[in-house]
Amino acid sequence: MPLKVLTSPLTLVTSFFSKKPKSPPSDSQTSPTSRNGRPSSTTSSVTFTNTVSIAGFSHGKSSSSMSSPCDSQFNESKEMLQYWHNRPLVFTDTPEYSLEDFELLDTVGTGTFGRVYLAKCGKNDQFYAIKVLKKAEIVRLKQVEHINSERHVLSRVNFPFIVDLYCTFQDTIHLYMLQEYVIGGELFSHLRKAGRFTNEMTRFYASEILLAIEYLHAKDMIYRDLKPENLLLDGNGHIKITDFGFAKKVDDRTWTLCGTPEYLAPEIITSKGHSKAVDWWALGILIFEMLAGYPPYFDDNPFGIYEKILAGKLKFPSHFDPTAKDLVKRLLTADRTKRLGNLKGGADDLKKHKWFRGVDWQGLLNKTVPAPIVPPHQHPGDTSNFEKYADAEPSDGQNGDIDPFRHLFPKF
Numbered sequence: 495m496p497l498k499v500l501t502s503p504l505t506l507v508t509s510f511f512s513k514k515p516k517s518p519p520s521d522s523q524t525s526p527t528s529r530n531g532r533p534s535s536t537t538s539s540v541t542f543t544n545t546v547s548i549a550g551f552s553h554g555k556s557s558s559s560m561s562s563p564c565d566s567q568f569n570e571s572k573e574m575l576q577y578w579h580n581r582p583l584v585f586t587d588t589p590e591y592s593l594e595d596f597e598l599l600d601t602v603g604t605g606t607f608g609r610v611y612l613a614k615c616g617k618n619d620q621f622y623a624i625k626v627l628k629k630a631e632i633v634r635l636k637q638v639e640h641i642n643s644e645r646h647v648l649s650r651v652n653f654p655f656i657v658d659l660y661c662t663f664q665d666t667i668h669l670y671m672l673q674e675y676v677i678g679g680e681l682f683s684h685l686r687k688a689g690r691f692t693n694e695m696t697r698f699y700a701s702e703i704l705l706a707i708e709y710l711h712a713k714d715m716i717y718r719d720l721k722p723e724n725l726l727l728d729g730n731g732h733i734k735i736t737d738f739g740f741a742k743k744v745d746d747r748t749w750t751l752c753g754t755p756e757y758l759a760p761e762i763i764t765s766k767g768h769s770k771a772v773d774w775w776a777l778g779i780l781i782f783e784m785l786a787g788y789p790p791y792f793d794d795n796p797f798g799i800y801e802k803i804l805a806g807k808l809k810f811p812s813h814f815d816p817t818a819k820d821l822v823k824r825l826l827t828a829d830r831t832k833r834l835g836n837l838k839g840g841a842d843d844l845k846k847h848k849w850f851r852g853v854d855w856q857g858l859l860n861k862t863v864p865a866p867i868v869p870p871h872q873h874p875g876d877t878s879n880f881e882k883y884a885d886a887e888p889s890d891g892q893n894g895d896i897d898p899f900r901h902l903f904p905k906f
Contacts (some may be wrong), residue, residue, distance in 0.1 A: 542765060571855035578654070579709070584652055585648070585659055587661075589660075589663050589837075591617075591663055593665065595617055595746060596613040597614045601886065607631030608625060608628055608668075608669075608882075610625050611626060612877055622674065623673045625669055625671040626669075627669040627671070629664075629897075630667075631897075633902065634668070640739050641739065641903070642670065642739075644671075644738040649709075650713065651709070654859060655702045656735050657676060658700075666897040674730050675874075677728065677869065679879030680726060680727075681685060685787070688787075690786055693785065693815045696786070697849065697853065699784065699862050700850075702858055703733060703780070704844055707720075710741075714743055716770050717735070717776075718752060719737060720757060723737075727867065731865025744769055749765060749768075755796045756779065756799055759830075760803055760804055760828045763800045764804070780828040781809075781825070782822050782826075785818060807827050810822075821834070
C-alpha cells in the first residue's frame, strides 16, 4: 500500500508500492527484521522459493585486485549505449487491445489505486503484466500528473534494464498499462531473505542500475523512486526497473516533493529544486542498503529520517569494503555540485571509481555476464516468486457513456 505522508510544512507523496521497512541489524545479524520498529508490510512483497542458483560475478575478483578500466572498454560501452538510444521503441500509440482480450490469472502487486495482474493474451497466448488503475482514486489522490508522466516516460524508452511498456488503454473506470511480465519478482525479497548482499552481488546490481540511470539521464529523464521494491529480476536474474510513477522529463529542475523517505536527497527535503543528481543520491542509499541490509538513515517517523538525512552523518558497518565506503560517501554528498555522477564526467566518473573496476560494461548490456541470483521458475506464467494475493478482478468498466475523467488522461 503506498504511503501518503501529510506533513507540515511539506506534503510528501510516496510511490504506488510502499517501502517495506527494515531496522538495522548488528554486524553479526543475518536475518532481516522490520525497519523503524514496524513490521514489514506484505502488501506488495514477494517471496523467493528456497531454491535459487548462485552464479558468480563474471570476473571472480575482489575490487582490490581488479585491473584499471581501459579507454577502449569505455568506448565500446558508449557505442553500445548509443545503440540502445537508437533502438526502435516497443510502445505503440494505437493499441488494438481491450480488457476482453486478456485472461487475468493472478495478482502480482497491489497499490492504493490499483493492482498489477499476470495476464494471458488470447490473441497470441503470451503472458503480460497489466497495471490496472482506478481513475477516481488517481484523481482523489491528485496523482493525475504522475500517472500521465509515467506513461510518457515508459513510452519513450527501450533499454535492457527497464521494464517494457507495450501500450495503454482505458475504459470508463480504469486505466490499463500493458507491460512485460518480469518473472523473477522483487530484488527486495531476496535481500530480505539474505539479510545483506556480498560486495560482488551488490556491484552486479548497482552496475546494471547505473547503466539504466545513465540511459534515462541522457534523455533528460529522472526516475526519483529507486529502491529494492522497484527492482525486478528477469528469468536470468538481470535487473528490470519498474514503477515509473515519479519519473519525469526535466530540462532544468523540478520541485515536486515525492519519493520514499529513506531515499530522498537533501535538496528534495529542503524544496530547493532538484534534477538528475537525486538519482545518484538514491543509488548511494541503495548500495548501502544492499551491503548493510538496512538504509543509512532510518527513524520511526519521516521527520526523523529527514533530520538525519540533512545532518548527513554516515555510520558504516565494520564489514564494509573500503572502496564501497568511499563510493557511498561520494554519492551521499549533500552538495550537488560535488556529488559523484553529477560532475562533468557524469556516469563515467562512477564507472571509473575503484569499486567498479573490472566490471564488463559491454557484457552487462549484452546480458552475457551471469547474474548472482537466478530466480527459479517452471514456465512463462509462473508466479511462484510473487506473494499470493486475494482474488479481485476489475469490473468491466461498463458505466454507460459516463466518464468524467477521460479528458484527464487523453493519451491512454
